[in-house]
Amino acid sequence: MTAPAATSYFRSPSAPVTATPAEIDASSRLPMFALVGGAALWLVLSSLLGLIASIKFHSPNFLAGSAWLSYGRVFPASTNALVYGFAIPAGLGVGLWLLARLGRVPLTQPWLIAVAAKLWHLGVLVGLLGILRGDSTGFEWLEMPRYAAVILFVAFLLIAFPAFAAHHSRSERQLYPSQWFVLAALFWFPWIYSTANLLLLVSPVRGVAQAAIQWWYSGNLLFVWLALAGLGAAFYLLPKLTARPLQSHYLALFAFLTLILFGTWVGIPAGATLPAWMPTLSGVATVSTLVPLLAIAMIAVQTVRGCRTECAGGPLCFVKFGMSAFVLSGVMLAISALPEISRVTDFTWFGTAQNQLRLYGFFAMTMFGAAYYILPRAVGIEFPFARLIRAHFWCGVAGSLLLTLPLAMGGVLQGFKLVNPNVAFLDVTKSALMFLRLGTVGELLIALGNLLFLLNVLAVIATCYRAVCTKAYTAITKRLEPTPDPSKEGNAEVRV
Amino acid sequence: MKSGALVFLVAFMALAASWGGFVLAPQVQLSRSVQTNALGSSDLYPLGRPGLAKQGLEVYRANGCVYCHSQQVVQEGTLCEIVLTEAGTNAAAAAAAVAKLNSALGTGDAKSLLAGLPKMILQVADMNAAGPALKTLEAAGAKAEARVAPQGADIARGWGKRRTVAQDYLADYPVQLGSRRIGPDLANVGLRSPDAGWHLRHLYAPQNEVQGSLMPPYRFLFETRKIGKEAAPDALKVSGKLSPPPGYEIVPRPEATALVAYLQSLRADMPLEEAPLTPPAATVASTNAPASLTNAPTATPAAK
Numbered sequence: 140m141t142a143p144a145a146t147s148y149f150r151s152p153s154a155p156v157t158a159t160p161a162e163i164d165a166s167s168r169l170p171m172f173a174l175v176g177g178a179a180l181w182l183v184l185s186s187l188l189g190l191i192a193s194i195k196f197h198s199p200n201f202l203a204g205s206a207w208l209s210y211g212r213v214f215p216a217s218t219n220a221l222v223y224g225f226a227i228p229a230g231l232g233v234g235l236w237l238l239a240r241l242g243r244v245p246l247t248q249p250w251l252i253a254v255a256a257k258l259w260h261l262g263v264l265v266g267l268l269g270i271l272r273g274d275s276t277g278f279e280w281l282e283m284p285r286y287a288a289v290i291l292f293v294a295f296l297l298i299a300f301p302a303f304a305a306h307h308s309r310s311e312r313q314l315y316p317s318q319w320f321v322l323a324a325l326f327w328f329p330w331i332y333s334t335a336n337l338l339l340l341v342s343p344v345r346g347v348a349q350a351a352i353q354w355w356y357s358g359n360l361l362f363v364w365l366a367l368a369g370l371g372a373a374f375y376l377l378p379k380l381t382a383r384p385l386q387s388h389y390l391a392l393f394a395f396l397t398l399i400l401f402g403t404w405v406g407i408p409a410g411a412t413l414p415a416w417m418p419t420l421s422g423v424a425t426v427s428t429l430v431p432l433l434a435i436a437m438i439a440v441q442t443v444r445g446c447r448t449e450c451a452g453g454p455l456c457f458v459k460f461g462m463s464a465f466v467l468s469g470v471m472l473a474i475s476a477l478p479e480i481s482r483v484t485d486f487t488w489f490g491t492a493q494n495q496l497r498l499y500g501f502f503a504m505t506m507f508g509a510a511y512y513i514l515p516r517a518v519g520i521e522f523p524f525a526r527l528i529r530a531h532f533w534c535g536v537a538g539s540l541l542l543t544l545p546l547a548m549g550g551v552l553q554g555f556k557l558v559n560p561n562v563a564f565l566d567v568t569k570s571a572l573m574f575l576r577l578g579t580v581g582e583l584l585i586a587l588g589n590l591l592f593l594l595n596v597l598a599v600i601a602t603c604y605r606a607v608c609t610k611a612y613t614a615i616t617k618r619l620e621p622t623p624d625p626s627k628e629g630n631a632e633v634r635v
Numbered sequence: 636m637k638s639g640a641l642v643f644l645v646a647f648m649a650l651a652a653s654w655g656g657f658v659l660a661p662q663v664q665l666s667r668s669v670q671t672n673a674l675g676s677s678d679l680y681p682l683g684r685p686g687l688a689k690q691g692l693e694v695y696r697a698n699g700c701v702y703c704h705s706q707q708v709v710q711e712g713t714l715c716e717i718v719l720t721e722a723g724t725n726a727a728a729a730a731a732a733v734a735k736l737n738s739a740l741g742t743g744d745a746k747s748l749l750a751g752l753p754k755m756i757l758q759v760a761d762m763n764a765a766g767p768a769l770k771t772l773e774a775a776g777a778k779a780e781a782r783v784a785p786q787g788a789d790i791a792r793g794w795g796k797r798r799t800v801a802q803d804y805l806a807d808y809p810v811q812l813g814s815r816r817i818g819p820d821l822a823n824v825g826l827r828s829p830d831a832g833w834h835l836r837h838l839y840a841p842q843n844e845v846q847g848s849l850m851p852p853y854r855f856l857f858e859t860r861k862i863g864k865e866a867a868p869d870a871l872k873v874s875g876k877l878s879p880p881p882g883y884e885i886v887p888r889p890e891a892t893a894l895v896a897y898l899q900s901l902r903a904d905m906p907l908e909e910a911p912l913t914p915p916a917a918t919v920a921s922t923n924a925p926a927s928l929t930n931a932p933t934a935t936p937a938a939k
Contacts (some may be wrong), residue, residue, distance in 0.1 A: 163733075195847060195851055199841070199842070199848075199849055199850060199851040199852065200851070200852065201851075203851045203852050203854065204854060204855060205855065206698070208849060209698060209699075209853070209855070210699065210702065210703070210851050211698045211699020211700055211701075211702055211703070212697075212698065212699055214699065214702050215699055215702065236777070273697035273698065274697070275696065275697060275699060276696075276809065277695075277696035277700075277701060277809035277811060278809060279701070279814065296730070306639060307639070314638070314639065318642075319642045321645075322639060322642050322643065322715075323642060326643060326646050326647070326650075327646065327650065330650055330654075333648075334654065334658060338658065339809070343808055344661075344662060344666065345665070345666060345668070345805060345808075346665060346668060346801055346802075346804045346805045346806075346807070346810060347661075347665065347801045347804050347810055348661040348662060348665050348666065349808070349809060349810045350804075350810050350812045351657055351658070351661045352657070352658055352661075354657070355653065355654075355657040355658055359650075359653070379736040396645065399645070399646055399649040399650070400649050402659070403649050403650055403652070403653035404653050404656065407657070408708070409813070410709045410802070411707070412707045412798075412799050412800060412801060412803075412812060413661070413801065414661070414664055414665070414801065417657065417661070421657075422658065430848070485709075486705055486813075486814065486815055487815070487816070488815070490814060490815070491815065501936040532749040534866075557788065557816065558788045559788065560788045560791030560792050562791065564819050565845070565847055565848070567816075568817060568818070568849055569847070569849075572849075
């Protein structure tokens with residue numbers, strides 16, 4: 140019995156399966172529910188934790204009595220819930236669907252992926268509890284303790300292998316650019332995550348080499364991985380939603396190659412306490428990422444230009460905004476790598492703003508668009524609250540701009556005061572307060588948007604399960620009672 | 636690209652290159668770092684933190700202090716400062732020499748020129764440029780010395796005496812460099828605020844010690860308990876709203892004591908070959924400044 144299942148992973152390309160798009164979409168239903176549904180939950184939790192952290196700036200005594208909710212634990216818990224809880228599973232879910240759809244192959248054994256997704260979410264839960272109880276590793280963007288990292292790593296592999304298998308047995312041999320990006324993302328994460336965990340937590344290296352590895356990891360995670368997973372989705376959705384071809388495959392190839400070539404060196408700040416060649420090399424590479432950035436911007440603009448589709452707050456709006464945020468955050472990153480500017484922006488809110496813009500403005504918004512496009516197809520029904528999608532879009536746009544732009548401005552102002560020793564340090568900190576207040580408003584809007592997203596996703600999942608249950612229920616009642624009983628029939632209808 | 640294998644190959648090569656550069660190469664370059672001698676002394680550096688301070692680093696890590704406090708001092712180059720230590724017997728000649736070297740000090744009378752010794756009278760680019768100036772002063776019978784003085788906003792803020800270098804973090808795990816300065820840099824907080832009592836009071840109620848501070852209080856590191864036979868020696872002296880009810884006292888838990896020991900151990904002021912610095916120890920001893928205001932001889936950092 141098991142033999143056919145095992146061989147089906149490596150089905151010979153000479154025997155192509157003819158699966159309709161609807162079948163492929165249906166095969167991705169369970170994994171999408173597990174990955175994107177869980178991601179939506181973590182996203183709401185992340186914004187709640189982020190709000191708690193951000194209120195502490197306005198009133199330091201807020202929830203100060205509890206160690207679990209102190210700033211230094213809530214803040215990393217919130218960023219980790221965003222990256223590991225939301226971004227990675229959402230990216231995986233969308234990536235899986237893209238690989239299946241573009242390769243014209245249904246996912247075999249989707250339940251296995253769904254179980255692995257639950258395992259991933261368990262890992263995130265364990266990790267977040269670890270951070271809150273004080274087991275944080277102390278390395279930024281890699282705070283989850285070892286015991287959670289093991290679960291996450293195994294779960295990622297359990298999701299990545301079926302994805303590779305599906306890709307291998309694809310019936311459409313020609314590769315589309317989105318597939319390069321998704322495949323590279325699947326390959327990237329296990330490498331960087333295992334390296335960082337082995338060399339920082341399992342057998343730690345000495346001294347500032349720790350910091351070098353941490354910067355290498357966070358650069359590869361926050362710049363390269365997010366770009367790979369997000370652009371993979373965007374390069375599929377932009378042409379699809381505008382009904383125009385991607386402009387063009389060659390430019391996309393150029394963007395892909397330069398992105399991974401330069402992007403992987405990003406991350407070490409100019410003033411870092413490291414041997415001087417490292418920040419210098421990293422700075423040169425960071426400025427060079429303007430090259431793929433320009434190519435990506437050209438692809439997006441030329442693909443969308445002249446299209447007659449109104450986006451009307453739907454998936455296309457999300458993806459378009461995501462692309463603009465990607466370019467803007469990339470420009471911010473490249474500018475702040477110039478030594479003269481990093482002198483001012485280092486150690487300020489500017490870096491936080493830049494990261495948030497990429498994480499939320501680009502990645503999360505693109506994923507929302509993808510989820511709003513894919514979920515109805517996977518389930519076979521439309522979103523029950525279509526108007527909420529538009530509300531979500533505007534909350535997301537206003538929230539991410541209100542969070543990141545004031546923080547970036549406040550960061551520059553803070554930086555100018557920081558490099559002027561005549562300004563007392565307390566005044567430096569306070570100069571950013573007004574911008575932080577605006578940022579908190581932005582976070583509130585984002586939290587509201589995330590809540591709408593969760594509502595939409597849960598509604599789709601619930602509708603789907605209700606339909607499945609109804610079907611099963613009628614099937615069972617039919618089988619149990621071959622002779623129709625008028626009183627029972629009535630009951631069944633009431634239940635529906 | 637037509638085949639998945641090619642995508643993998645390209646991705647593998649790109650990632651392998653940066654892995655070699657930023658993961659492997661620092662190992663090759665830094666992993667054999669050992670304690671070195673401080674500049675012009677036989678002291679070994681770094682000595683590693685004492686046990687309690689090591690536990691304190693764990694408290695620092697667990698509570699995420701790194702999200703608001705960096706531990707890196709940045710400097711923008713060094714200058715060489717010519718410091719006049721003694722005017723010698725011929726005050727007029729010394730004053731003339733000073734005025735000749737630095738006309739910006741004014742051509743006033745000898746008294747005002749030579750007041751407040753030791754006094755920095757000139758900044759030059761490096762030690763080589765200091766030679767002629769020192770000779771001029773010596774010829775006038777005055778005594779002067781040249782000091783290497785790191786420059787920059789962080790130094791001017793008193794956050795450190797020199798930039799921090801890889802050697803400073805050799806003994807720490809996890810290294811907590813930090814990326815944001817919502818609070819002040821802590822690379823030299825042990826040097827700046829050596830008083831353990833102040834640190835404890837500050838952790839308990841930051842706003843009582845620093846007016847308008849944004850730091851949240853860390854009261855969960857303390858315990859309010861009934862006073863036993865006699866008051867605990869380390870009980871906090873807190874007044875106002877936060878004072879304990881009568882018959883009770885606030886004492887630091889072991890975590891608080893360890894954290895403060897760690898903070899006190901934070902000082903990166905040893906002159907090193909890659910971060911030179913002339914400690915003002917010798918001249919400080921010759922003045923009558925109160926000991927608490929000086930930075931004491933730079934004897935054994937991290938060992939308190």
